[in-house]
Amino acid sequence: xxxxxVGGLFMWLVHVPAQAGLPPAEYGVxxxxxxxxxxxxxxxxxxxxxxxxxxAAAIREELSRQLAxxxxxxxxxxxLIWLCMAVIVLGFRHELAAMLKIANPAALxxxxxxxxxxxxLPVMQGLLQGRQDFFWLGWSQILNGCGRFVSxxxxxxxxxxxxxxxMLGALIGFVVALVVSAWQTRAVWLAPGARLRWDGWVARxxxxxxxxxxxxxxxxxxxxxxxSIFDKDVTxxxxxAGMIGRGLVVFTAPLMAVMFPKIVASAARAERTNVLAQALxxxxxxxxxxxxxxxxxxxxxxxxxxxxxxxxxxxxxxxxGWCMLPLTMANVLISNLLARERFAAVPWLVLxxxxxxxxxxxxxxxxxxxEQLVAFKMVVRTIGVFSLLLLGVxxxxxxxxxxxxxxx
Numbered sequence: 001x002x003x004x005x006v007g008g009l010f011m012w013l014v015h016v017p018a019q020a021g022l023p024p025a026e027y028g029v030x031x032x033x034x035x036x037x038x039x040x041x042x043x044x045x046x047x048x049x050x051x052x053x054x055x056a057a058a059i060r061e062e063l064s065r066q067l068a069x070x071x072x073x074x075x076x077x078x079x080l081i082w083l084c085m086a087v088i089v090l091g092f093r094h095e096l097a098a099m100l101k102i103a104n105p106a107a108l109x110x111x112x113x114x115x116x117x118x119x120x121l122p123v124m125q126g127l128l129q130g131r132q133d134f135f136w137l138g139w140s141q142i143l144n145g146c147g148r149f150v151s152x153x154x155x156x157x158x159x160x161x162x163x164x165x166x167m168l169g170a171l172i173g174f175v176v177a178l179v180v181s182a183w184q185t186r187a188v189w190l191a192p193g194a195r196l197r198w199d200g201w202v203a204r205x206x207x208x209x210x211x212x213x214x215x216x217x218x219x220x221x222x223x224x225x226x227x228s229i230f231d232k233d234v235t236x237x238x239x240x241a242g243m244i245g246r247g248l249v250v251f252t253a254p255l256m257a258v259m260f261p262k263i264v265a266s267a268a269r270a271e272r273t274n275v276l277a278q279a280l281x282x283x284x285x286x287x288x289x290x291x292x293x294x295x296x297x298x299x300x301x302x303x304x305x306x307x308x309x310x311x312x313x314x315x316x317x318x319x320x321g322w323c324m325l326p327l328t329m330a331n332v333l334i335s336n337l338l339a340r341e342r343f344a345a346v347p348w349l350v351l352x353x354x355x356x357x358x359x360x361x362x363x364x365x366x367x368x369x370x371e372q373l374v375a376f377k378m379v380v381r382t383i384g385v386f387s388l389l390l391l392g393v394x395x396x397x398x399x400x401x402x403x404x405x406x407x408x
Contacts, residue, residue: 003138008250010145011173012305014152015243018166019236019306021156025101028235029163031243032100032227033111035220037170040115041122042216046209047074048122048129049338053204055130055188062194069193070201071123078119086112100224101232107164110171117174124181127188136184140177148173207343214353215331218386219249222379225360229368230375238376240310244301245320245380248290248328252283263339276336276398283332287325294321316376323384326391333394345397352393356386 019027051071058064089096089112093105102108121144128137151169155161161168182189226238263275294301298317302310337345359382367375 003135003142005251007138007141007143007145010142010149012243012247012250014145014149014166014169015240016305017149017153017157019240019310021160022162022166024234024236024309025232026103026162028227028232028239029100029102029107030166031236031239032223033102033107033163033167034170035223036100036111037114037118038216038220039224041118042209042213046205046212047078047119048126049208049212049335050201050205051123051126052130053208053339055127056132058130064188065192065194066196067127068189068191069195071127071189072193075120075123075189078123079116082116082119085115099228101227101235102163104162104164107162107167110164110167114167114171114174117171117178121174121178121181124178124185124189127185128181131185131188133184136180140181140184143180144173144177146173147176204341207346208338210350211334211338211343211346214349214390215327215334217353218327218356218383218390219246221357221360222383225364225367226376226379229364230372234372237310237313238316238379240302240306241313241316241320241376243305244294244317245324247301248287248321248324249331251290252286252328252331263336276332279336280329280332283329287328291318291321291325294318313376315373316380319377319380319384323380323387325387326384327387330387330391330394333391333398337394337397342397345393348393348397349390352386352390355389356382359386 018030022030051067054063054067054070058067089108093108096102097105097108100108121140125137125140128134128140148170151172152166153169155165155169159165223235223239223242227235230238295318298314299311301317302314334345334349337343360379363378363382367378369375370378
């Protein structure tokens with residue numbers, strides 16, 4: 001947990017050299033591309049969870065062979081899917097660049113390149129997570145964050161690169177983490193394979209991907225909307241406050257990384273565990289204290305990370321702190337539900353995310369018509385409302401009557 005937190009800290013600190021070396025318009029592009037990566041991670045996160053689950057349950061030789069076969073097939077499959085997506089981006093490159101206000105097309109292509117690493121890395125990290133090899137899982141996270149931070153520091157801070165250079169730094173971090181994770185799990189995915197029933201495997205990965213897609217979509221869709229409808233010189237202000245709020249999710253992610261395989265293992269052995277209570281309590285405590293700090297001294301986190309230009313976004317910081325807190329807690333409950341294969345909650349989680357997307361798009365005209373700060377607060381309030389709704393749905397399926405009927 002400590003190592004993964006350090007990795008998240010480095011990823012968060014990337015914004016120190018990025019905002020210092022990039023013009024506000026380019027920093028807004030960088031933030032939008034990072035959130036685009038978060039959306040690209042949606043299917044990959046499902047892969048990490050399903051491989052963590054499969055690796056944790058591979059307690060017999062036959063299951064280990066099936067795991068090795070599955071890893072190799074899935075890596076080939078997701079690579080082909082990524083290639084198709086790259087072709088689509090090629091066809092709509094001008095429209096995407098115009099929507100996200102990208103001046104240098106290289107930034108878009110580097111982001112596409114990162115997409116391949118984002119679908120490979122979670123597979124390898126899922127193997128580490130499922131084997132409860134938290135030492136190397138933690139180092140993978142550290143190297144990803146540290147590699148990104150050092151690369152952005154050199155490319156942007158020293159060499160004067162812009163958004164494309166900053167995204168190149170993100171690519172370097174992903175590649176380093178991928179190489180380390182693949183090397184440490186080579187005994188698993190290079191082992192002799194045994195075929196398995198793909199219909200059953202897909203039936204597991206589909207709800208995992210869809211269930212996790214809800215919170216992942218809600219984490220980053222707002223920045224893309226803001227980037228597309230507001231002037232490029234002010235989107236960085238919104239993004240600066242957003243990065244403070246999204247930091248809650250980054251710094252509590254290690255709790256879920258540890259919780260998931262432990263719950264899978266306990267469920268496989270029909271054992272009782274209090275891991276959920278510990279993770280949820282720690283998340284509520286840490287997140288609540290962070291949100292309270294953002295309320296009392298909203299300028300403090302901005303002063304630590306950002307130059308004075310971005311301090312004007314301080315009024316948004318408390319809003320982001322409290323509106324991201326229920327989303328962070330919902331992530332804990334969703335991970336628990338998916339680890340126990342209580343997939344009845346998935347359609348409702350997806351429905352909440354779809355409603356959130358529709359609400360953002362439906363209010364786009366109202367956002368544009370309002371005064372800038374008021375419009376930004378309207379966007380964040382929309383996040384808060386639907387985050388509470390997502391938390392309520394996850395809580396109902398965790399402790400409500402429907403959860404009582406679900407298998408443990």
